[in-house]
Amino acid sequence: MEQREQQGKTAAVKGTDMARKVRGMVKNIYQSAHEAKQAGGKVAYSMIMSQYDEILRAMDIVPLPTENFAGVCAAKRQMDRFLLQAEADGYSQSLCSYARIGLGFDSLRKEGSGIPDNSPDGGMAMPDMMLGSSSVCDPRYKWFQAAGRFLDVPRYNVDVVSPPIRANLEDTRDYYIRYQKEQFRGLIAFLEKQTGRKMSDDRLWESIRLCDEAWRLWYEIDRLRVAVPSPMPSQDHFSIMAAAHYYAGTQIAVDFYQGLYDEVKYKAANKNGVVPDEKYRILYGAGLPPWHTLWIFNYFESFGAVFVIENVYRAYDPVEVPSSVQDPVEYLAWRTFLRVTQWHEKASARSGNPYVEKLLEMAADYKTDGVVFHACRSCRASTLGQTHIKNLLGRYTDIPMMQLTSDMVDLRDYSESQWKAQIGAFIEALAARKRG
Amino acid sequence: MLFAGLDIGSTMTKAVIVDGNEKILAALVGPTGAEHRHLAFQVMDETVRKAGLSFEALDFIVATGYGRINVPFADKQVTEITCHARGIRAIFPGTRIIIDIGGQDSKGIKLNDAGTVANFVMNDKCAAGTGRFLEVISETLGIRLSDLALISAEAEGFVKISNMCTVFAEHEVTSRLAEGARIAEIVAGLHEAIAGRVVNMVRHLGIEKDVVVTGGPAKNAGLVKAIADKVGLPVWVPPEPFITGALGAALLGKGFAKRNATRNQTRRMESVTFFA
Amino acid sequence: MTAGAKLDELYKNRGVRAKELHNAGAIVIGYFCCFVPDEIITAFDMVPYRIQGSQSEPIDEADAFLEPMACPFVRSCFNMALKGSYDFLDGFVAPHSCDTIERIYGIWSHHRPSPFNHMINVPHMQGPSSEAFYRSELDYFIKSLEDWSGRKLENGKLIKAVSLYNERRKVLRELYDLRKSDPPLVSGTEILKALVAGMGIPGAEHLALLRRYVAHVKERPKPRKDKTPRIFIWGSEIDDAAFIQLVEECGAQAVMDDLCTTTRSFWEEVPETTDPVEGIARRYLATHCPRNDVPQKECSRISDLEQRYGYIKKFIKDWAVDGAIFYIVRYCDTCELEGPDLREYLNSLDIPVLMIEDDYSISTIGQLRTRIQAFLEMIG
Structure with a gap:
């Protein structure tokens, strides 16, 4: 029996031309991994924000971001068979759905001795190694451990540590940076063994320079987005973040952001907004995006509500590593520490919560009228604490806030009718506040 | 020798009496919904009378199902998983996989060469993939449960129901209706969704033939067809899918009696107490 | 009162003894999980209190502050804190064990701050640099506790605390040895109660009770051999005896x-080193929690599983286990990823496994009965 075509679409209409180029870049992630394998190169399952991107680039290891693959599956609504396979293998439906898709994919590959037919973007090439980390959440190292059931390749996980909010940075800085450096050194030793090649410090420095430059440009782009009307919406952000994360440490990322910077600057200068009549400016407060239903941003826009900025993926602003740091690995360790402690001081001085401080600053700079959070049923790291942040924010601002619940990829946790009802009520609250 | 099996499910109570040759002397199905719980023992009583027997003549009584724990007149209690396995084995000796769709839960059971349980799975405290899911949604659609099969037979395709949460799915069905989807294809979509859920759970056991579907909803040919499509193998349905658990219980009773298992010395024909 | 009855009373009335000590002027430090060393708190002449939830109380108030997709154990603990059950704590220490515990630290200490609040960062990785880092975190914890309390940690006292808790470990292992006989002299339900009872009282008091209890259990008449299946239970936070009791009631x-x-x-045990913090760091970092990543020695599935679960093989053999039941608290990502791996390993040892995912609530335990009983019928 054939499935009837579902009405409506899932992808969002983008605001910028550059964002429309990202699809090809994402496709190329998987393509270049296949090519690397054919050419005898090394491919690694990897996790973004592990702070090791430049090390991989410096050693010509092609990263395969397994979480992104899950997002791609969801955006194309081709996630079910992977989710179901993982669940049949004994993984709970409450487990991280990115991990379920990845494990389901690897399980099907093992079962059928090859990439499952019609996998999105050609599927993930067989990796030579798996490199997880404790950055962001627990499944990001546990997943690769579990994947050993389906893949006979070595794994190496690194710790990425960040001091608790009330910790005294003077007391902790030295040993945090030391540990971070040792973790990276361990990774490098592992990679050298896998590739049979020494890492070159010069190449690492070059990769760092490119990465920092891309992230600086990205930061500048976001600063341009304070413009009214908004020159670039959040659905674009969820595309264009691909360059900084999946092409970190490459010229491709720098060129991409230079192009995007020029476009956004032009749009801002010419008051070329996302929608003709921008009534409400929304802050995307926290949570992974609903990859399965990104058109929801357009649904908001149909009420004149534009998502102008977001607190996810561009997780840190550029930082200044002391010039005394001469070793590139030490530089990475320092940069990690500075990135993760960026909001500590402000948080200690007021709300006690770094995200609250960041969101308050964004709400003021971007003149937002409301905040929307997205809770994902299978993601602890991006979801837990949202309610707390929302409660705290309420002490300092009276703009309406709303938490939508579904999942980043699992459509079974999403209810369109419920969302539309919630969004309707939220828009009314925004309107009521505008009327004063 | 006479043996009885009583299967007290969340919505129905089923009783079966067999003789020493494993021939069914009487079988009966009665309600056990919240308001009928006290009637569970009456089902047993009526079955005994239907067979023209006296209660005292029964050599061994096995209780199974959700309400099996405190049955004052049973000699032993055994889970419905073991009972279904035994009952189905008597009907279809070559069975390897049993899919039991109950009112409140669904189960997959794998049998080994000897026909005993090798592994099993149960769904998780959730109406999805159970008879209850169909009940709720058919109510939303204003259709009688017994008509679902006929209606879905008219469908040329199906509307995908992605939410398995019963509450969400209700919403989803309402929206699809509002968008103008045909009822027949929505019903087919529901069968597709339940079948997907149940078969996926059972895949965990490794599906081999023969596959048998049992439990009340197995009477719905539309659902059974959707399951067969997912399984990719022909599936068998017992002539009376309701009573396979009770039959298995009765047959197990014969085995217990043969091995001289201890009998309940204080058998009382009284109400069954349900645990919370 | 017999030691068994006393332990039972402490199990039922958790927090009573700690509250009594707090009211008498003692400093009670509450903590989560297995990564905060009792030895350090004890050496400060303070009382360590392992925070527990309640599997019988519904979670209601917590939902206004914490999303329902958080681990229900943590939600339950926080719910109790909101209701004032943990107001007697003078200190609140959360280790960074997992995503949920890490997140609850900020929320809990905001809504129900203790006079002293601290988070210990625990590495997920293992190896020399991780040990050194964890050691620094423990040093920082000690410094924070010193600054707050005005007390100075004495090395001698810490060494003494290490041997006290090692002694307790020894007596507990002795108690576990009494489960080796067929049938065991002491039930799983009794053991769990004896352990939970000790989580909220000074180590020395627990040790004294355990010594009496072990002596008492040893005197029990040897029960007749039976054919009841011998079960190994794996999971995380089970601090209510109801689940293990259910398993035993079902005939195991x-x-x-x-x-x-x-x-x-x-x-x-904690290695008794001259520098006690070093030994403590080594011991606690090696805790067998699924949140730890045991590094691969070589690239092979068999060796990886052996590396991670070799210690369980010994349990299975020495305690003559017939089957294993996993109790996984829903929304625990690390346990949910660990379960299928451990099942694979145990199946390779011919141990059948029943994997249960549950909500840390005894209200739904009846539904588990069928599964457990069917599993026992299957392996029996």
Whole structure:
């Protein structure tokens, strides 16, 4: 029996031309991994924000971001068979759905001795190694451990540590940076063994320079987005973040952001907004995006509500590593520490919560009228604490806030009718506040 | 020798009496919904009378199902998983996989060469993939449960129901209706969704033939067809899918009696107490 | 009162003894999980209190502050804190054990701050640099506790605390040895109660009770051999005896376990080093929690599983286990990823496994009965 075509679409209409180029870049992630394998190169399952991107680039290891693959599956609504396979293998439906898709994919590959037919973007090439980390959440190292059931390749996980909010940075800085450096050194030793090649410090420095430059440009782009009307919406952000994360440490990322910077600057200068009549400016407060239903941003826009900025993926602003740091690995360790402690001081001085401080600053700079959070049923790291942040924010601002619940990829946790009802009520609250 | 099996499910109570040759002397199905719980023992009583027997003549009584724990007149209690396995084995000796769709839960059971349980799975405290899911949604659609099969037979395709949460799915069905989807294809979509859920759970056991579907909803040919499509193998349905658990219980009773298992010395024909 | 009755009373009335000590002027430090060393708190002449939830109380108030997709154990603990059950704590210490515990630290200490609040960062990785880092975190914890309390940690006292808790570990292992006989002299239900009872009282008091209890159990008449299946229980936070009791009621003997409320918290001793913090760091970092990543020695599935679960093989053999039941608290990502791996390993040892995912609530335990009983019928 054939499935009837579902009405409506899932992808969002983008605001910028550059964002429309990202699809090809994402496709190329998987393509270049296949090519690397054919050419005898090394491919690694990897996790973004592990702070090791430049090390991989410096050693010509092609990263395969397994979480992104899950997002791609969801955006194309081709996630079910992977989710179901993982669940049949004994993984709970409450487990991280990115991990379920990845494990389901690897399980099907093992079962059928090859990439499952019609996998999105050609599927993930067989990796030579798996490199997880404790950055962001627990499944990001546990997943690769579990994947050993389906893949006979070595794994190496690194710790990425960040001091608790009330910790005294003077007391902790030295040993945090030391540990971070040792973790990276361990990774490098592992990679050298896998590739049979020494890492070159010069190449690492070059990769760092490119990465920092891309992230600086990205930061500048976001600063341009304070413009009214908004020159670039959040659905674009969820595309264009691909360059900084999946092409970190490459010229491709720098060129991409230079192009995007020029476009956004032009749009801002010419008051070329996302929608003709921008009534409400929304802050995307926290949570992974609903990859399965990104058109929801357009649904908001149909009420004149534009998502102008977001607190996810561009997780840190550029930082200044002391010039005394001469070793590139030490530089990475320092940069990690500075990135993760960026909001500590402000948080200690007021709300006690770094995200609250960041969101308050964004709400003021971007003149937002409301905040929307997205809770994902299978993601602890991006979801837990949202309610707390929302409660705290309420002490300092009276703009309406709303938490939508579904999942980043699992459509079974999403209810369109419920969302539309919630969004309707939220828009009314925004309107009521505008009327004063 | 006479043996009885009583299967007290969340919505129905089923009783079966067999003789020493494993021939069914009487079988009966009665309600056990919240308001009928006290009637569970009456089902047993009526079955005994239907067979023209006296209660005292029964050599061994096995209780199974959700309400099996405190049955004052049973000699032993055994889970419905073991009972279904035994009952189905008597009907279809070559069975390897049993899919039991109950009112409140669904189960997959794998049998080994000897026909005993090798592994099993149960769904998780959730109406999805159970008879209850169909009940709720058919109510939303204003259709009688017994008509679902006929209606879905008219469908040329199906509307995908992605939410398995019963509450969400209700919403989803309402929206699809509002968008103008045909009822027949929505019903087919529901069968597709339940079948997907149940078969996926059972895949965990490794599906081999023969596959048998049992439990009340197995009477719905539309659902059974959707399951067969997912399984990719022909599936068998017992002539009376309701009573396979009770039959298995009765047959197990014969085995217990043969091995001289201890009998309940204080058998009382009284109400069954349900645990919370 | 017999030691068994006393332990039972402490199990039922958790917090009573700690409250009594707090009211008498003692400093009670509450903490989560298996990564905060009792030894350090004890050496400060303070009382360590392992925070527990309640599997029988519904979670209501917590939902206004914490999303329902958080681990229900943590939600339950926080719910109790909101209701004032943990107001007697003078200190609140959360280790960075997992995503949920890490997140609850900020929320809890905002809504129900203790006079002293601290988070210990625990590495997920293992190896020399991780040990050194964890050691620094423990040093920082000690410094924070010194600054707050005005007390100075004495090395001699810490060495003494290490031997006190090692002694307790020894007596607990002795108690576990009494489960080796067929049938065991002491039930899984009794063991869990004896362990949970000790989580909120000074180590010395628990040790004294355990010594009496072990002597008493040893005198029990040897029960007649039976054919009851011997079950190994694996999971995380089981601090209510209801689940293990259910397993035993269904006709099994719970003879061995690997839970963070049981063996995981006490089995291995702290090496008695001249620098006690070093030994403590080494011991606690090696805790068998699924949140730890045991590094691969070589690239092979068999060796990886052996590396991670070799210690369980010994449990299975020495306690003559017939089957294993996993109790996984829903929304625990690390346990949910660990379960299928451990099942694979145990199946390779011909141990059948029943994997249960549950909500840390005894209200739904009846539904587990069928599964457990069917599993026992299957392996029996």
